[in-house]
Structures are given as structure tokens and as C-alpha cells.
Amino acid sequence: MYAMHYAITLPTDYDIGIIRERIATKGPLLDNLPGLGLKAYLVRERGVAGSPVNQYATFYLWASAEGMGGFLWGGRGFGSIVSSFGRPPVRHWTGAACLNGTVPLSAATAATIREEAMLPDIxxxxxxxxxLQEAAARARQPGVCLSALAVDPQSWQVVHFALWAGEPASDAGTRYEVGHISKPEINAILKA
Structure with a gap:
């Protein structure tokens, strides 16, 4: 499994309704994309839920490197982002876990992303x-739909990603509104 994330920060006076409409229109186009385990279409709106910015973001969990490459440079979707917003930097990590939460994915309304550096002497x-223990504990919390963990061995960071039904825990990370979830190969990335 591979995790991937990019975020596009928009002007403070940007009509975030344009992004919500984009998600409603384009989100379902990846509902059957080969190699994609899960894609969460995410929004942050300035002044809502403590967000200081307007932002359109995504978080992916890929079942295969071929699927990820096909999306980024194989003509299966990323070109739409590039033509609309320019080419954002794409962060990526090696997946370590993807766990079902206590409520179904269909109930997800919020997402959180939290990165943390590993101590250099550990x-x-x-x-x-x-x-991994923290990700598993998060998956068991009330209101959690999914908990995932990935690792960047270049910077030695871990990223915690979670989908929530309702308001996330205050310590879970940067909060996003979920606009759509594509999950064509979710079973390929889930661990028991």
C-alpha cells in the first residue's frame, strides 16, 4: 500500500462552493480506478472548524504502485488537477496499516491528517x-470510519490518516471536510 497527499491552498476570498461542485462532479469518476484503494476528497474552509485557509486536498491509499503511477503520469486523472490548479507537489509514503473503524465508511464526514517525526535516536x-498501536487504538474509537498509517523513510516521519463520522478527536491532526470517497479496491488495503 502507498499513501499520497496533496493540498492546494486557495485565495482567502475564493468561493469554496466551486470546489464542492468540482468534487460532486469529478469525485465519482475515480470510483472504479484500477489500483486505487481509497481516495478522500477533502476541503478546508477558512473560518470553519478553526481552519485558517481555504484548501482543496486529497488523501489516497493505493493498492498498487502501478495504479498510483497511472494516475499521476499515465493519463488517469492527475492531468485534471494540473490543468485547473497547476502541478502541486505530491507527498507520498509507504503504507503500514489501513484499518476499519467502528462505523461504516459511508458515514464519513471529516478527515484528519497528522504527521510526526521519529526521534533520531529511536x-x-x-x-x-x-x-501502529496508536492507529489501531484510533480505529477502535467511537465515530472512526478508518484509521491508516504510513511511513516516509527519507524524512523518518509517520503520517496518521483517519476518517470520522462527526467531529474528530481534538488530538487527531489537521481537520478536513470530506466531500467524496472513492474506494474501488478498499478490500485490497484493509487489514483485519
């Missing part, structure tokens, strides 16, 4: 094991 196996 063995990565210990740091990732601890982060």
Missing part, C-alpha cells in the same frame, strides 16, 4: 510499532 521498528 530504532524505526520501535517507532513504527508504537505508531
Amino acid at each position: 530504532d524505526p521498528s520501535i517507532a513504527v510499532s508504537s505508531a
Whole structure:
């Protein structure tokens, strides 16, 4: 599994309704994309839920590197982002876990993303094991639809991603509104 994320910060006076309409129109186009485990279409609106910015963002969990490459440079979707907003930097990580939460994915209304650096003097196996325990505990919390963990071995960071039905826990990370979820190969990335 591979995790991927990009965010496009928009002007403060941008009509965020344009992004919501884009998600409603274009979101379902990836509902059957080969290699895609899950894509969450995300929005932050300035002044709502503490957001300081207007932002359109996505978070992907890929079942295959071929699917990810096909999307980014193989003509299966990313060109639409580039033609509308320019080419944003795309962050990516190696997936470590994707776990079902306590409520169905269809109930997701919010997402959180939290990155944290591993301490430099800690063995990565210990740091990732601890982060996996945290992801599993998050998956068991009330209102959680999905909890995922990924690792960047270049910067030695972990990223925690969660989908929520309702308001996320205050310590969960940067909060986003969920506009749509595509999940064509979700079963390929879920762990029991």
C-alpha cells in the first residue's frame, strides 16, 4: 500500500462552493480506478472548524504502485488537477496499516491528517510499532470510519490518516471536510 497527499491552498476570498461542485462532479469518476484503494476528497474552509485557509486536498491509499503511477503520469486523472490548479507537489509514503473503524465508511464526514517525526535516536521498528498501536487504538474509537498509517523513510516521519463520522478527536491532526470517497479496491488495503 502507498499513501499520497496533496493540498492546494486557495485565495482567502475564493468561493469554496466551486470546489464542492468540482468534487460532486469529478469525485465519482475515480470510483472504479484500477489500483486505487481509497481516495478522500477533502476541503478546508477558512473560518470553519478553526481552519485558517481555504484548501482543496486529497488523501489516497493505493493498492498498487502501478495504479498510483497511472494516475499521476499515465493519463488517469492527475492531468485534471494540473490543468485547473497547476502541478502541486505530491507527498507520498509507504503504507503500514489501513484499518476499519467502528462505523461504516459511508458515514464519513471529516478527515484528519497528522504527521510526526521519529526521534533520531529511536530504532524505526520501535517507532513504527508504537505508531501502529496508536492507529489501531484510533480505529477502535467511537465515530472512526478508518484509521491508516504510513511511513516516509527519507524524512523518518509517520503520517496518521483517519476518517470520522462527526467531529474528530481534538488530538487527531489537521481537520478536513470530506466531500467524496472513492474506494474501488478498499478490500485490497484493509487489514483485519
